Amino acid sequence: MNDAPPAIDIRSLRVDYGDFVAVDDLTLSVPPREVFGLVGPNGAGKTSTFRVLTTLMEPTYGEVILDGVDVLEDLESARRIIGYMPDLAPVPSDLKVWEFLDFHAAAYGLGNRSQRRERVAECLEEVSLTDQAGKWCKELSRGQTQRVVLAKTPLHRPRVLILDEPASGLDPLARRDLRNALRKLADAGATVFVSSHILSELAEMCSSLCVMNRGKLLASGTVDQVRHQLGSTERVLTATLLARHGEAGEWLSSQPAVHDLKITGQQVIFGFSGDDEAQADLMEGILALGIRMRAFEEKRSSFEDILVEVAENNRHA
């Protein structure tokens, strides 16, 4: 476990747009050197949270401490330690790729011309864009543009990187580069906070993550902890029977927590929301009917399914 003070410390954060509560009492802390994920559907409040963290917006109330700096009190220090990649990254103007990065390096006061060039080259290399350095920014594809912005984010060696859906528009190879680049940044001492709609994408690159929906934090921790906190005990069970499928299906359908049962070939497949004991009872029940069972399999619903379920429940709440 990591006992160091958190690199990202958000306390009771609230963001209102008029009467609308976009971020509702968000309290969250992220230990240093983590690649930490924020997952949530459209409108969950991810970008609003990030805009406060990156000093672009004042919250209604709450506190944000990044790497020991109070972001709402000391904007200037905060901006020096933060690297932000916005969700809709501004398309660079009439500059070549390296000029765009050099311009930002100069704005951050990163040494003389040759030191800047070296740093720009390093950052381009990280996102496999070295061969595009001389291209006009306006001539880049969407994914390439995304990578230019990605190369710009760590330019000034920020202690905390905040990336809003950085993987959107990237091909699988570029996603792998992104994962490696974020891991490397964290290994070098930075803390990375990264958002996505797609959990599997975050699960691949993050050590821990949190789930937000309709402005509220629903769960936080490792993937397994989050699954547990979301209370998903839902699984899909398959009984492969040698005979009497209809009879087994009828009996199963009458049992509590069994739903959506269907029979295909030898298999009786159904959703089950009971606990382990109840599941063992089901197996025993089928055997007690004298039905010959060849296999009994369990598949947890995917994390993606759980999130859809959570978002749906919230939508109807």
Ligand SMILES: Nc1ncnc2c1ncn2[C@@H]1O[C@H](COP(=O)(O)OP(=O)(O)OP(=O)(O)O)[C@@H](O)[C@H]1O
């Ligand atoms: N400037 C604004 N004025 C009014 N409402 C806003 C404003 N910006 C965001 N909202 C509302 O706040 C909620 C949260 O928006 P936010 O952009 O933070 O969500 P998000 O999680 O980033 O969503 P997405 O996945 O679509 O990017 C949404 O319901 C949105 O309509």
Ligand SMILES: [Mg+2]
């Ligand atoms: Mg957003």
